[in-house]
Amino acid sequence: MTIADTAARVRTGLFIGGAERFTDDVLTIPDPAKPGAVVGEAAAASPADVADAVAAAREAYPAWAALGALERARLMAEAIAGIADDRDTDAAILSQENGKIRMEAWVDALVFEIRWNLALMLRDEVEKGHTLPVVPGAIPVSTDVAYQPLGVVTVIVPFNWPIAILGAALPHALLAGNTAIVKPPPSAPLATARVVQRVAEKLPPGVLNVVTGTDENMAGLIADVDKVCFTGSVNGGKRIMEMAAGTLTRVTLELGGNDAAVLLEDAILDDVHLDRLYAAIYDTTGQICMNAKRVFVHRSRLDELVAGLEARLDRAVIGYGLDEDTTMGPLHQRAQKAFVAEIVQEARDAGAEVREYGQLPGGELAGGNFLRPAIVIDPDPSLRVVTQEQFGPVIPIIPFDDEADAVRLANDTWGGLCGSVWTASPEAAQRVGSQLVCGYVWVNDHGATRLDLRAPFGGMKQSGIGREQGIEGVRAFQDTRSIATIDPDALAAMAH
16 A cells, blocks of 8 residues: 555544544545545534533643643653654655645654754743842832743644644643644644644643634634634734634734845855755745745846746756655645736736746646746736735745845835845845844745744734744743732831
């Protein structure tokens, strides 16, 4: 039996209170590359199932929080052990339900484990508070400031890198002392549900739960918990925030981006740097929130940059994610394929120079969600290919004449997730990078595979609220508790 045959038979359930649960209703998961093909089935939770998951997490919370960070870290280390044993199968399933190439799917699952273990390295800091000393001449009070968990948290992940993105929040939430419910993406839940259940089975019942299903049945995962951590689209984040407002459920939102890559006049455009930029644009068929979405290049280097990207696009192989020769899979959803095709045609109709590359696959892949990757050269800045997040294999390349112009153009957008500066000058990199209004800046690099997984990550403007990763990511799932002790003798002395 091939991996593909195995994946075609995959079935996942809910995991609530330490037990797997199957449902009569299911989510049927299509293959985005093969029209009519089904990858597998996932359980579809009812509102009652959701309520049970919240109740299980609520019941498990006091004991889990009481363990302390060091004991939680020990149990979490045991729970993640052996997670790689089924990684090849996980990756094959994710490749088929998502569409991306097998190696990206394998890395997706690997990053989850890396992030989990990096979070555990913070165990000594989790409960490290501080004391505010008595101020001479003021009320004689010393105050101990400590950290406490929030309670039950929901972590909602998107389709594009679901397992890896889960690792930016889930281990931090658990290490902080919260219990959790994970909601995988309804269009690609299978591999994520498998991975999380294997971890959850090794933790105390109710500490980690998995709920799959349609969004309309999931209100309890927002209104009835203490915090929601959501990664997805800007519009999705706004809906989560609106739903959370009724109960003042706290939110962390990691949303879309319209990230700028700024190539200064002295940018190094050798093969190493061009490979990095190409990956930053076209990895996962352009469906990564922190991909470069706009490239601003000094006018004197425009032709050189276009030639360098073209040389790589000419080698692109569009096809099935499990095929070894494939370098670019389909878009995940048909609606996204239609949107990207529409904004590319709009740019062409407006007179921009549009170049497309590669050959669309035929046979059983004909009619799949495939698009030829494209470059749009010097488009009008008002076009949607510039102003909106494409989330597909197309990039506008826009020339500029001076550094101030580049910074202005890069910041002239609704989002502020990431950005990058490409230059041979460390001074210029710091000067320009410090002016970019975003949460994370690369120098001579860009992209998800190059992210420092120890650093706080999140967006400015409409790219989100809050931070994930690092101790900041742990603090996002905690709040402070201040205990103030007054010195009665000193207070009495002050009265005299």
